[in-house]
Amino acid sequence: MATIHFNKEGFEKAITSGGITMVDFWASWCGPCRMLAPVIDDLANKYEGKAVIGKVNVDDEQALAMQYGVMSIPTVIFFKDGKELDRKVGVMPAEAYTAVLDANV
Amino acid sequence: MIYDIAVVGGGPAGLSAAVQARQRNRTAVIVSGDDRDGPLSKTERVDNYLGIHGVTGPELLERFKTHAEGMGVARVTGRALNIMSLNGTFYIGVGSELVQSRTMVLAPGVVRRAKFPGEAEHMGAGVSYCATCDGMLYRGRDVVVVGRSAEAPEEANYLHGLGCRVTYTAPIRPEELNADIPFIKASKIAVCGEGKVASVKADGQDIPCDGVFILRSTVAPTDLLPALELRDGYIAVDRNMATNIPGVFAAGDCTGQPLQIAKAVGEGQVAGHRAAEYLDREDNKKTNQSK
Numbered sequence: 001m002a003t004i005h006f007n008k009e010g011f012e013k014a015i016t017s018g019g020i021t022m023v024d025f026w027a028s029w030c031g032p033c034r035m036l037a038p039v040i041d042d043l044a045n046k047y048e049g050k051a052v053i054g055k056v057n058v059d060d061e062q063a064l065a066m067q068y069g070v071m072s073i074p075t076v077i078f079f080k081d082g083k084e085l086d087r088k089v090g091v092m093p094a095e096a097y098t099a100v101l102d103a104n105v
Numbered sequence: 106m107i108y109d110i111a112v113v114g115g116g117p118a119g120l121s122a123a124v125q126a127r128q129r130n131r132t133a134v135i136v137s138g139d140d141r142d143g144p145l146s147k148t149e150r151v152d153n154y155l156g157i158h159g160v161t162g163p164e165l166l167e168r169f170k171t172h173a174e175g176m177g178v179a180r181v182t183g184r185a186l187n188i189m190s191l192n193g194t195f196y197i198g199v200g201s202e203l204v205q206s207r208t209m210v211l212a213p214g215v216v217r218r219a220k221f222p223g224e225a226e227h228m229g230a231g232v233s234y235c236a237t238c239d240g241m242l243y244r245g246r247d248v249v250v251v252g253r254s255a256e257a258p259e260e261a262n263y264l265h266g267l268g269c270r271v272t273y274t275a276p277i278r279p280e281e282l283n284a285d286i287p288f289i290k291a292s293k294i295a296v297c298g299e300g301k302v303a304s305v306k307a308d309g310q311d312i313p314c315d316g317v318f319i320l321r322s323t324v325a326p327t328d329l330l331p332a333l334e335l336r337d338g339y340i341a342v343d344r345n346m347a348t349n350i351p352g353v354f355a356a357g358d359c360t361g362q363p364l365q366i367a368k369a370v371g372e373g374q375v376a377g378h379r380a381a382e383y384l385d386r387e388d389n390k391k392t393n394q395s396k
Contacts, residue, residue, distance in 0.1 A: 030238035032187050032198035039191065058242065065242060069301070071316060072229045072239050089229025091187045091198065 003044040004054035008064055014052050015079035020104045021052040022097065023077050025070045027059045032091045033074040039094050040076075043101070050105045080104060108134045110380050111197055111206030113185045113329070116143050117366045118357025119212035120169045120178075121373030122380070127176040129381035134179040134206065136199055139255035140166060142322035143214065144358075145366065154366050165366070184254075184322070185213075186235055188329045193387075195352070200237040207387070208380040211333075211340060211348070211355040212373060215364065216325045221251075223296030224319060231302025231316045234324065236260040239316070244268040247314040249305040251275070251294055254322035258282040264318065272314070274307045294319075326359060337361065346376035354380050 006014065006023065015021045024040050026033035044053040058065040058073060068077060068084075076092075078085040078100050086100050110126040112119040115137025126133040140146050140163075148162025157165060174180075183199040188209070190196075197204040224232055233239040236250075237260075245268055250261040252275035262283045265271045273282055274289040282288065291307035296317055298304065304313045326340055327333050334341040334349040339361035346354045356372035358364045 027238070027241065029201045029241075030198075030235070031201050031203045032235070032238060034203045035187070035189055035196040035198050039189075062241075069230075071231050071242055071301070072233050072235075073242070075229060087229075091189050093189065094191075 003041050004052065006054045006056050006061075008061060011054070011056060011061075011064060014054060016082040017052065018081065019051060020085070020101060021054070021079045022101060023079065024053075024055045025058050025065055025068070025073055025075045025077070026055055027057060027073055029059075030073050036074045036076075036091050039097070043094065043097060047101055047105070051101050078104070106132075106205070107194060108132045108179070108204070108206040109384055110134075110208050110210060110377065111136060111195060111204055112210045112212055113137070113188075113197070113326075114212035114214060114323075114357065114359075115140065115170075115180070116145055116212060116214055116357060116369065117166075117169060118359075118369035118373035118376070119210065120173045121370040122210040122212060122354075122356055122377035123178040123373075124173050124176050125374045125377030126381055127173075127178055129378065131381045131384060132179075133177075133377075134181060134204060135173070136181045136183070136185050136197060136204055138182070138184050138322050140170075141255040144364075151366065184234070184256075184324060185329060186238075186324060190350075190352075193352075200235060208352045208383055209354065210346075210373070210376045210380055211326050211329075211353065211359060212357045212369075212376075213323045213326060213359055215358045216321075216323050221294045221296055221319070223298075227296050227298060227302050227317075230300060231298065231314075232296060233316060233318050234320070236264050236318055236320070239318075240264050240267045240269060243316045246270065246316065247272070248316045248318060249274060249307075249312050249314045251305070251317060251319045252279060254320050256322075257320040260318065260320055261286055272312055274305070274312070326355070344375075345379040346372055347379060352380075352383060 077087045109131035123133040145162040186198045258279040258281040276292045278288045295306040340355040354376040356376040357369035
Protein backbone atom coordinates (compact mmCIF):
# COMPACT_ATOMS: atom_id res chain seq x y z
CA MET A 1 0.00 0.00 0.00
CA ALA A 2 1.32 3.42 -0.86
CA THR A 3 1.81 6.07 1.76
CA ILE A 4 -1.41 8.01 2.40
CA HIS A 5 -1.35 11.79 2.04
CA PHE A 6 -3.67 13.10 4.74
CA ASN A 7 -5.78 16.20 4.77
CA LYS A 8 -7.36 17.29 8.08
CA GLU A 9 -10.44 15.06 7.77
CA GLY A 10 -8.54 11.98 6.65
CA PHE A 11 -6.01 12.52 9.39
CA GLU A 12 -8.58 12.74 12.17
CA LYS A 13 -10.42 9.69 10.88
CA ALA A 14 -7.19 7.66 10.69
CA ILE A 15 -5.87 8.43 14.15
CA THR A 16 -9.18 7.57 15.85
CA SER A 17 -9.71 4.36 13.85
CA GLY A 18 -8.40 2.04 16.57
CA GLY A 19 -5.10 0.68 15.27
CA ILE A 20 -1.73 2.35 15.27
CA THR A 21 -1.18 5.26 12.91
CA MET A 22 2.18 6.75 12.04
CA VAL A 23 2.19 10.25 10.55
CA ASP A 24 5.15 12.03 8.98
CA PHE A 25 4.86 15.83 9.07
CA TRP A 26 6.91 17.13 6.15
CA ALA A 27 7.30 19.79 3.45
CA SER A 28 8.80 19.88 -0.02
CA TRP A 29 11.22 22.68 0.86
CA CYS A 30 12.92 20.55 3.51
CA GLY A 31 15.87 18.43 2.37
CA PRO A 32 15.86 16.14 5.42
CA CYS A 33 12.13 15.43 4.86
CA ARG A 34 12.83 14.30 1.31
CA MET A 35 15.57 12.10 2.71
CA LEU A 36 13.06 10.37 4.96
CA ALA A 37 10.45 9.86 2.22
CA PRO A 38 11.77 6.50 0.89
CA VAL A 39 11.95 5.15 4.46
CA ILE A 40 8.31 6.08 5.11
CA ASP A 41 7.19 4.58 1.78
CA ASP A 42 9.08 1.39 2.55
CA LEU A 43 7.41 1.11 5.97
CA ALA A 44 3.98 1.74 4.46
CA ASN A 45 4.52 -1.34 2.30
CA LYS A 46 5.96 -3.51 5.07
CA TYR A 47 3.21 -2.70 7.58
CA GLU A 48 0.31 -2.93 5.17
CA GLY A 49 -2.72 -4.24 7.04
CA LYS A 50 -0.98 -3.83 10.41
CA ALA A 51 -0.58 -0.05 10.69
CA VAL A 52 -1.76 3.04 8.87
CA ILE A 53 1.19 5.06 7.64
CA GLY A 54 0.73 8.48 6.14
CA LYS A 55 2.06 11.98 5.66
CA VAL A 56 0.88 15.50 6.40
CA ASN A 57 2.25 18.32 4.26
CA VAL A 58 2.65 21.17 6.77
CA ASP A 59 2.49 23.66 3.91
CA ASP A 60 -1.10 22.60 3.13
CA GLU A 61 -2.14 21.75 6.70
CA GLN A 62 -0.59 24.44 8.87
CA ALA A 63 -3.36 24.20 11.45
CA LEU A 64 -2.65 20.50 12.03
CA ALA A 65 1.05 21.18 12.45
CA MET A 66 0.23 23.87 15.02
CA GLN A 67 -2.34 21.72 16.80
CA TYR A 68 0.16 18.89 17.30
CA GLY A 69 3.04 21.17 18.25
CA VAL A 70 5.19 20.30 15.25
CA MET A 71 8.09 22.73 15.58
CA SER A 72 10.71 21.09 13.43
CA ILE A 73 10.36 18.90 10.38
CA PRO A 74 10.46 16.06 9.72
CA THR A 75 8.49 15.02 12.81
CA VAL A 76 6.92 11.57 12.92
CA ILE A 77 4.07 11.09 15.42
CA PHE A 78 2.51 7.76 16.42
CA PHE A 79 -1.15 7.63 17.44
CA LYS A 80 -3.38 4.95 18.91
CA ASP A 81 -7.08 5.51 19.67
CA GLY A 82 -6.62 9.19 18.91
CA LYS A 83 -3.89 9.62 21.50
CA GLU A 84 -0.26 10.38 20.85
CA LEU A 85 1.96 7.41 21.75
CA ASP A 86 5.36 8.71 20.78
CA ARG A 87 7.15 11.10 18.43
CA LYS A 88 10.48 11.17 16.65
CA VAL A 89 11.93 14.50 15.54
CA GLY A 90 14.47 14.66 12.73
CA VAL A 91 15.71 11.98 10.40
CA MET A 92 16.15 8.62 12.12
CA PRO A 93 17.10 5.18 10.86
CA ALA A 94 14.15 2.93 9.97
CA GLU A 95 14.64 0.90 13.18
CA ALA A 96 13.63 3.90 15.31
CA TYR A 97 10.18 3.80 13.70
CA THR A 98 9.80 0.03 13.47
CA ALA A 99 10.57 -0.29 17.21
CA VAL A 100 7.48 1.80 18.04
CA LEU A 101 5.35 0.11 15.39
CA ASP A 102 6.33 -3.43 16.43
CA ALA A 103 5.57 -2.70 20.09
CA ASN A 104 2.07 -1.51 19.22
CA VAL A 105 0.69 -3.49 16.27
CA MET B 106 22.12 12.07 -9.52
CA ILE B 107 24.04 9.80 -7.17
CA TYR B 108 27.64 10.98 -6.87
CA ASP B 109 30.45 8.51 -6.37
CA ILE B 110 31.94 10.57 -3.57
CA ALA B 111 30.39 13.33 -1.46
CA VAL B 112 32.76 15.42 0.61
CA VAL B 113 31.51 17.35 3.63
CA GLY B 114 33.77 20.37 3.99
CA GLY B 115 35.34 22.72 1.45
CA GLY B 116 38.74 23.29 3.07
CA PRO B 117 42.12 21.89 1.95
CA ALA B 118 41.31 18.30 3.02
CA GLY B 119 37.92 18.22 1.30
CA LEU B 120 39.15 19.88 -1.90
CA SER B 121 42.13 17.52 -2.05
CA ALA B 122 39.88 14.46 -1.60
CA ALA B 123 37.55 15.69 -4.35
CA VAL B 124 40.44 16.38 -6.75
CA GLN B 125 41.83 12.90 -6.16
CA ALA B 126 38.39 11.37 -6.75
CA ARG B 127 38.16 13.19 -10.10
CA GLN B 128 41.71 12.07 -10.94
CA ARG B 129 40.41 8.51 -10.57
CA ASN B 130 37.49 9.41 -12.85
CA ARG B 131 34.91 9.35 -10.07
CA THR B 132 32.19 11.98 -9.73
CA ALA B 133 32.58 14.20 -6.68
CA VAL B 134 30.58 16.87 -4.92
CA ILE B 135 31.59 19.17 -2.11
CA VAL B 136 29.02 20.19 0.48
CA SER B 137 30.27 23.23 2.31
CA GLY B 138 29.07 26.38 3.98
CA ASP B 139 30.54 29.81 3.52
CA ASP B 140 34.34 29.87 3.02
CA ARG B 141 34.55 32.83 5.41
CA ASP B 142 33.91 30.42 8.30
CA GLY B 143 36.97 28.28 7.55
CA PRO B 144 40.26 28.82 9.38
CA LEU B 145 42.24 29.18 6.12
CA SER B 146 40.15 32.25 5.21
CA LYS B 147 41.35 33.85 8.43
CA THR B 148 45.04 32.95 7.96
CA GLU B 149 47.12 36.00 7.20
CA ARG B 150 50.18 34.27 5.83
CA VAL B 151 51.12 30.69 4.95
CA ASP B 152 54.83 29.88 5.09
CA ASN B 153 55.02 26.13 5.65
CA TYR B 154 53.24 24.70 2.60
CA LEU B 155 55.78 23.06 0.34
CA GLY B 156 56.48 25.04 -2.80
CA ILE B 157 53.80 27.68 -2.18
CA HIS B 158 54.76 30.06 0.60
CA GLY B 159 54.41 33.68 1.52
CA VAL B 160 50.78 33.67 0.38
CA THR B 161 47.67 34.64 2.34
CA GLY B 162 45.21 31.95 3.43
CA PRO B 163 42.43 33.22 1.13
CA GLU B 164 44.86 33.27 -1.84
CA LEU B 165 45.86 29.66 -1.25
CA LEU B 166 42.25 28.57 -0.76
CA GLU B 167 41.31 30.27 -4.03
CA ARG B 168 44.04 28.31 -5.85
CA PHE B 169 42.79 25.06 -4.30
CA LYS B 170 39.21 25.86 -5.28
CA THR B 171 40.10 26.83 -8.84
CA HIS B 172 41.97 23.54 -9.19
CA ALA B 173 38.99 21.53 -7.92
CA GLU B 174 36.51 23.42 -10.11
CA GLY B 175 38.74 22.88 -13.14
CA MET B 176 38.69 19.15 -12.43
CA GLY B 177 34.90 19.12 -12.51
CA VAL B 178 34.14 18.93 -8.80
CA ALA B 179 30.52 19.94 -8.14
CA ARG B 180 29.59 22.11 -5.18
CA VAL B 181 26.49 22.47 -3.02
CA THR B 182 26.60 25.45 -0.68
CA GLY B 183 25.06 25.02 2.75
CA ARG B 184 25.31 23.13 6.01
CA ALA B 185 25.06 19.35 5.95
CA LEU B 186 22.26 18.87 8.51
CA ASN B 187 22.06 15.10 8.64
CA ILE B 188 23.23 11.99 6.87
CA MET B 189 21.34 8.77 6.38
CA SER B 190 22.54 5.57 4.79
CA LEU B 191 20.01 3.36 3.00
CA ASN B 192 20.75 0.39 0.70
CA GLY B 193 24.29 1.49 -0.11
CA THR B 194 23.43 5.15 -0.73
CA PHE B 195 24.20 8.06 1.56
CA TYR B 196 21.56 10.79 1.72
CA ILE B 197 22.82 14.17 2.89
CA GLY B 198 20.29 16.86 3.82
CA VAL B 199 21.52 20.37 3.00
CA GLY B 200 18.83 23.00 3.68
CA SER B 201 16.13 22.35 1.09
CA GLU B 202 18.44 20.17 -0.99
CA LEU B 203 19.22 16.47 -0.87
CA VAL B 204 22.62 15.18 -2.02
CA GLN B 205 23.12 11.46 -2.74
CA SER B 206 26.38 9.56 -2.92
CA ARG B 207 27.91 6.08 -2.70
CA THR B 208 30.80 7.03 -0.40
CA MET B 209 31.57 9.96 1.87
CA VAL B 210 34.62 11.88 2.96
CA LEU B 211 34.16 13.89 6.14
CA ALA B 212 36.39 16.97 6.18
CA PRO B 213 34.44 19.52 8.20
CA GLY B 214 37.42 20.77 10.23
CA VAL B 215 37.40 20.94 13.99
CA VAL B 216 33.97 21.44 15.50
CA ARG B 217 34.88 22.46 19.02
CA ARG B 218 31.70 24.14 20.13
CA ALA B 219 29.77 22.28 22.74
CA LYS B 220 25.99 22.58 22.74
CA PHE B 221 24.41 25.43 24.72
CA PRO B 222 22.71 24.65 28.04
CA GLY B 223 19.13 23.55 27.29
CA GLU B 224 19.81 23.03 23.57
CA ALA B 225 19.76 19.22 23.39
CA GLU B 226 16.72 19.00 25.73
CA HIS B 227 14.65 21.22 23.42
CA MET B 228 15.48 19.60 20.09
CA GLY B 229 12.24 19.34 18.16
CA ALA B 230 10.56 21.43 20.84
CA GLY B 231 11.59 24.84 19.58
CA VAL B 232 15.29 24.36 18.80
CA SER B 233 15.98 24.29 15.07
CA TYR B 234 19.11 24.18 12.94
CA CYS B 235 17.46 24.85 9.59
CA ALA B 236 15.74 28.14 8.77
CA THR B 237 14.71 26.84 5.34
CA CYS B 238 13.07 23.73 6.82
CA ASP B 239 11.31 25.08 9.88
CA GLY B 240 10.89 28.83 9.24
CA MET B 241 7.32 28.46 7.94
CA LEU B 242 6.25 26.81 11.21
CA TYR B 243 7.07 30.04 13.06
CA ARG B 244 5.31 32.60 10.89
CA GLY B 245 3.86 35.38 13.01
CA ARG B 246 5.70 34.10 16.08
CA ASP B 247 8.74 35.21 18.08
CA VAL B 248 12.03 33.54 17.24
CA VAL B 249 15.62 34.12 18.26
CA VAL B 250 18.46 33.54 15.83
CA VAL B 251 21.77 32.65 17.48
CA GLY B 252 24.27 33.65 14.78
CA ARG B 253 27.43 31.56 14.75
CA SER B 254 28.22 31.40 11.01
CA ALA B 255 28.76 33.78 8.09
CA GLU B 256 25.45 32.73 6.53
CA ALA B 257 23.40 33.23 9.70
CA PRO B 258 22.43 36.89 8.97
CA GLU B 259 21.03 35.90 5.56
CA GLU B 260 19.02 33.14 7.19
CA ALA B 261 17.72 35.62 9.80
CA ASN B 262 16.70 37.97 6.98
CA TYR B 263 14.92 35.05 5.31
CA LEU B 264 12.96 34.30 8.51
CA HIS B 265 12.12 37.99 8.85
CA GLY B 266 10.87 37.96 5.24
CA LEU B 267 8.63 34.97 5.99
CA GLY B 268 6.92 36.93 8.75
CA CYS B 269 8.69 35.58 11.82
CA ARG B 270 9.38 38.15 14.55
CA VAL B 271 13.14 37.75 14.68
CA THR B 272 15.62 38.84 17.35
CA TYR B 273 19.25 38.25 16.44
CA THR B 274 21.94 37.59 18.99
CA ALA B 275 25.69 37.30 18.42
CA PRO B 276 28.89 38.79 19.85
CA ILE B 277 28.99 41.37 17.00
CA ARG B 278 26.16 42.78 14.87
CA PRO B 279 26.73 41.50 11.31
CA GLU B 280 26.58 44.12 8.53
CA GLU B 281 24.31 41.98 6.35
CA LEU B 282 21.58 41.81 9.00
CA ASN B 283 18.34 43.54 7.99
CA ALA B 284 18.15 46.88 9.82
CA ASP B 285 14.60 46.08 11.03
CA ILE B 286 15.79 43.05 13.02
CA PRO B 287 16.52 43.85 16.66
CA PHE B 288 20.03 42.83 17.71
CA ILE B 289 21.23 41.78 21.15
CA LYS B 290 24.97 41.66 21.71
CA ALA B 291 25.73 38.54 23.74
CA SER B 292 27.99 35.53 23.73
CA LYS B 293 26.67 33.31 26.53
CA ILE B 294 23.51 31.51 25.41
CA ALA B 295 21.08 29.24 27.23
CA VAL B 296 17.78 27.80 25.98
CA CYS B 297 15.01 27.86 28.60
CA GLY B 298 11.49 26.46 28.95
CA GLU B 299 9.52 23.58 30.42
CA GLY B 300 8.93 20.94 27.73
CA LYS B 301 9.21 23.51 24.94
CA VAL B 302 11.22 26.64 24.35
CA ALA B 303 9.89 29.68 26.20
CA SER B 304 12.91 31.97 26.06
CA VAL B 305 16.57 32.36 25.29
CA LYS B 306 18.94 33.77 27.89
CA ALA B 307 21.60 35.86 26.16
CA ASP B 308 24.28 36.96 28.63
CA GLY B 309 21.61 36.67 31.31
CA GLN B 310 19.02 38.74 29.42
CA ASP B 311 15.78 36.83 28.93
CA ILE B 312 14.33 36.99 25.38
CA PRO B 313 10.86 35.35 25.28
CA CYS B 314 10.31 33.30 22.12
CA ASP B 315 8.59 30.23 20.63
CA GLY B 316 11.63 29.03 18.73
CA VAL B 317 15.38 29.42 18.51
CA PHE B 318 17.44 28.91 15.37
CA ILE B 319 21.00 27.97 16.29
CA LEU B 320 23.04 28.53 13.15
CA ARG B 321 26.59 27.25 13.39
CA SER B 322 28.93 26.85 10.43
CA THR B 323 29.09 23.06 10.79
CA VAL B 324 27.13 20.32 12.47
CA ALA B 325 29.36 18.04 14.57
CA PRO B 326 30.20 14.80 12.68
CA THR B 327 28.82 12.68 15.51
CA ASP B 328 25.49 14.51 15.18
CA LEU B 329 25.55 13.77 11.44
CA LEU B 330 26.49 10.10 11.93
CA PRO B 331 25.81 9.00 15.52
CA ALA B 332 27.58 5.63 14.97
CA LEU B 333 30.88 7.37 14.14
CA GLU B 334 33.74 6.34 16.41
CA LEU B 335 35.93 8.99 18.01
CA ARG B 336 39.42 8.82 19.52
CA ASP B 337 40.47 11.60 21.93
CA GLY B 338 37.65 13.79 20.60
CA TYR B 339 38.67 13.43 16.94
CA ILE B 340 37.22 11.08 14.28
CA ALA B 341 39.00 7.70 14.55
CA VAL B 342 40.59 6.64 11.23
CA ASP B 343 43.07 4.02 10.07
CA ARG B 344 46.00 4.52 7.66
CA ASN B 345 43.48 4.51 4.78
CA MET B 346 41.56 7.36 6.41
CA ALA B 347 38.65 4.92 6.76
CA THR B 348 36.29 5.43 9.70
CA ASN B 349 34.45 2.61 11.47
CA ILE B 350 31.50 3.04 9.05
CA PRO B 351 31.97 1.25 5.69
CA GLY B 352 32.24 3.74 2.83
CA VAL B 353 32.86 6.71 5.14
CA PHE B 354 36.33 8.27 5.20
CA ALA B 355 37.63 11.31 7.07
CA ALA B 356 40.48 13.74 6.50
CA GLY B 357 42.00 16.96 7.78
CA ASP B 358 41.63 18.70 11.11
CA CYS B 359 38.68 16.47 12.11
CA THR B 360 41.04 13.48 12.48
CA GLY B 361 43.46 15.20 14.84
CA GLN B 362 46.61 17.24 15.17
CA PRO B 363 48.70 18.76 13.69
CA LEU B 364 46.04 21.13 12.34
CA GLN B 365 48.07 22.08 9.26
CA ILE B 366 47.29 22.59 5.56
CA ALA B 367 49.87 20.10 4.25
CA LYS B 368 48.62 17.36 6.57
CA ALA B 369 45.01 18.09 5.52
CA VAL B 370 45.87 17.97 1.81
CA GLY B 371 47.78 14.69 2.29
CA GLU B 372 45.00 13.05 4.24
CA GLY B 373 42.41 14.29 1.75
CA GLN B 374 44.43 12.75 -1.06
CA VAL B 375 44.52 9.39 0.73
CA ALA B 376 40.80 9.55 1.59
CA GLY B 377 39.81 10.38 -2.00
CA HIS B 378 42.04 7.64 -3.32
CA ARG B 379 40.80 4.98 -0.90
CA ALA B 380 37.17 5.99 -1.46
CA ALA B 381 37.71 5.46 -5.21
CA GLU B 382 39.25 2.04 -4.53
CA TYR B 383 36.33 1.17 -2.27
CA LEU B 384 34.01 1.93 -5.20
CA ASP B 385 36.15 -0.17 -7.55
CA ARG B 386 35.72 -3.13 -5.17
CA GLU B 387 31.95 -2.55 -4.89
CA ASP B 388 31.65 -2.37 -8.68
CA ASN B 389 33.66 -5.60 -9.04
CA LYS B 390 31.37 -7.35 -6.57
CA LYS B 391 28.34 -6.33 -8.64
CA THR B 392 29.97 -7.49 -11.90
CA ASN B 393 30.88 -10.85 -10.37
CA GLN B 394 27.36 -11.32 -8.99
CA SER B 395 25.78 -10.70 -12.36
CA LYS B 396 28.10 -13.18 -14.11
